[in-house]
Amino acid sequence: MKLYYFSVAGVLLSMGLSATELPDRQAQLPSVPKDANAQYLTPSALSTIPKGEFGDKVTKGYQLFVNSQQMRNQYVGNELNCVNCHMNAGNKANASPLWAAYMAYPAYRKKNDKVNSYQERIQGCFTYSMNGKAPESGSDVLVALSAYSYWLAMSGLMNQFNLTGDVPVLSDAELLKGGNRPEFPLPEVISAKLDQKALTMLPGRGFPKLDKPEKPYSIERGNSIYLAHCQACHGQDGQGVKMAKVSALPPLWGPQSYNWGAGMHRVNTAANFIYENMPLGKSIQLSVQDAWDVAAYINAQERPQDPRFKGKIEQTKAGFHQHDGYYGKKPQNVLLGEKAYPNFPEASQ
Structure with a gap:
């Protein structure tokens, strides 16, 4: 592993690039x-x-x-x-x-x-x-x-x-x-x-890999599943629930959620997580198809910009988004990423 890293670094230096570029x-x-x-591992109680x-x-x-x-x-x-x-x-x-x-x-x-x-x-x-x-x-x-x-x-x-x-x-x-x-x-x-x-590779690492859905995942079906199973915690508008001006249940899209560079914006990653862990407190309640569909719906909504964006959606898409995701695509006739929200905004008062 270390030998591979240093060989990569050498190539970068010869090109005048850093790993972050x-x-x-x-x-x-x-x-x-x-x-x-x-x-699975069972860590000790916090009291210890x-x-x-x-x-x-x-x-x-x-x-x-x-x-x-x-x-x-x-x-x-x-x-x-x-x-x-x-x-x-x-x-x-x-x-x-x-x-x-x-x-x-x-x-x-x-x-x-x-x-x-x-x-x-x-x-x-x-x-x-x-x-x-x-x-x-x-x-x-x-x-x-x-x-x-x-x-x-x-x-x-x-x-x-x-x-x-x-x-x-x-x-x-x-x-x-x-x-x-x-x-x-x-x-x-x-x-x-x-x-x-x-x-x-300890058992329980990451999110368990979910089977592929029988049908191509659907934003439209995902919307119905979201309204039936998710909106009670995350709101019809996906902006979560606040108590005393503090976010108690997290927003899933929009200006206060994860950005287009986060791993969770991938439909497959979100589907893996949702199937195993959601709805909160009663996980593994959705079908495999439902998990894929609702993951597609959630991740077909606008969110904060990919921090690696340098002014061109197509360039960012080509460099960083060749996977199961909607950045730079028009799943609902709206180019996602074009009206992305800012990175690292100050909290609203």
Whole structure:
């Protein structure tokens, strides 16, 4: 993996380009068929987070994760919280849990054509899913979110192998890297049973891969499904529900939702997530066809611009959107992306 990264970097330098200037092939989030017999990690209860400096970082990471709006206008540019997609405070299997993601990085990503550390993966979430601004490398925010992710992963592994005691403390620099590296410190009883590859593919990672629909997905059918199953939480207009001027249930499109660069704007990614996790509290209620249709309806609505947009819809579409999505297309006789909302807007008062 590292050899490949450096060979790419060498090519870039010879071309006078940086990795951030490369076209994004926009690879979808990892998804594999769900295994009914899978054994998922069970991290320790939050009440067991230790006292002291390390525990304070873990607790802060949890707080930022479930209430990301406290970072609004600093790093967050919409009304979403991280927990809206990574459910049960990032702990739910098959909802892209943090414990599995942490053990999968560093990893090569087509998103920016380089090996990403865990902190770089989080920075991408702020830029795209949160329609905001990436926190600075090494910042307290990234350290805290990494510490929380690490604590979930390591406590879950320790519980699986019946190990007692506190989760080993890592330095900030080590926390930010992620767990997918040969030098990552693991208790011997765990490393003897799970090799590095197995740790990167923990059961429950990502969103389970959904079967293809029997019929081509339909925005029109998706509208009917949305009204029947989704509007109670997300509103008929898709703008979510606010309580005391605070977003309690997230907007799914429009100026306060994820932007055209977020992975969730892909119809297949959204379908995978919806089928497994929605409606909230009673998931796996929709048919496979319904999940694809409603994902198409949600993602055929305008949202904030792709942050990589440089003035031409067709150029952005060609470079970054060769997949199951509607950016730069006219699914309802309206060119999506042409009237996209701003990136990283200030919160409305």
